[in-house]
Amino acid sequence: MFARLLLIAAFACPMVVGCSSSPPPPAAPAAGKAPVASSHADHGHDHEEHEHDHPESFAAGVAQLQATVASVKDHLAVGATDAADEAVHALGHLIEDVQGLLAKEKLGEEAKAAASKALDDLFECFDTLDTALHAPDGKGKPPAEVHASLAERIDGAIKALQGTLAP
Numbered sequence: 001m002f003a004r005l006l007l008i009a010a011f012a013c014p015m016v017v018g019c020s021s022s023p024p025p026p027a028a029p030a031a032g033k034a035p036v037a038s039s040h041a042d043h044g045h046d047h048e049e050h051e052h053d054h055p056e057s058f059a060a061g062v063a064q065l066q067a068t069v070a071s072v073k074d075h076l077a078v079g080a081t082d083a084a085d086e087a088v089h090a091l092g093h094l095i096e097d098v099q100g101l102l103a104k105e106k107l108g109e110e111a112k113a114a115a116s117k118a119l120d121d122l123f124e125c126f127d128t129l130d131t132a133l134h135a136p137d138g139k140g141k142p143p144a145e146v147h148a149s150l151a152e153r154i155d156g157a158i159k160a161l162q163g164t165l166a167p
Contacts, residue, residue, distance in 0.1 A: 054097050058105040058115075061098035062161045065122065068094060069154060072129070076144040084143065085133045091126050095119055098161075111164045118160035125150040125157070 055061035068091050075084035102115050132146040141149075 055094070055101065058098065058101040059165050061094060061101050062158075062165060065091065065094050065098060065161065066158050069122075069158060072126075073147065073151075076147050079144075081133060081143055085130070088126050088130050088133060091122070092130075095123050095126075107164055114160050115164045118157040121153055121157040121160075125154050 055064050072084050072087045132143045
């Protein structure tokens with residue numbers, strides 16, 4: 001349990017500290033130019049500048065997770081790594097929010113355990129992807145390849161979360 005808390009703190013703290021009330025301006029590539037991959041050190045944004053919507057219910061949180069997971073995939077498919085990076089960091093916040101909502105959700109112990117495991121799986125997958133997004137150019141696998149290698153596990157976690165929702 002302590003190791004899990006340390007992992008959550010290591011992933012979430014840089015994102016949570018100093019979140020402001022105004023989102024960063026969207027980064028758009030120059031006309032006719034495709035977005036390019038970049039490392040964390042040189043991609044020109046501060047993770048402390050973004051905010052996210054807090055879901056009001058467990059079901060709303062699961063829906064937001066599903067939409068954000070799809071957004072990451074879409075961004076990576078077109079090479080928009082900065083946008084994918086922002087979405088990955090938003091997922092860190094959402095996972096934390098949904099974990100808090102899960103604790104309050106009136107679910108059986110088995111359903112809660114399944115949802116908790118699914119959230120842990122999502123966290124691990126996107127922590128791995130975050131590492132790939134911030135790897136120096138030419139080091140490690142490209143983020144889209146890392147995402148593809150995790151896609152089945154991500155889909156399974158989302159389906160498990162959806163399975164805990166009332167029909």
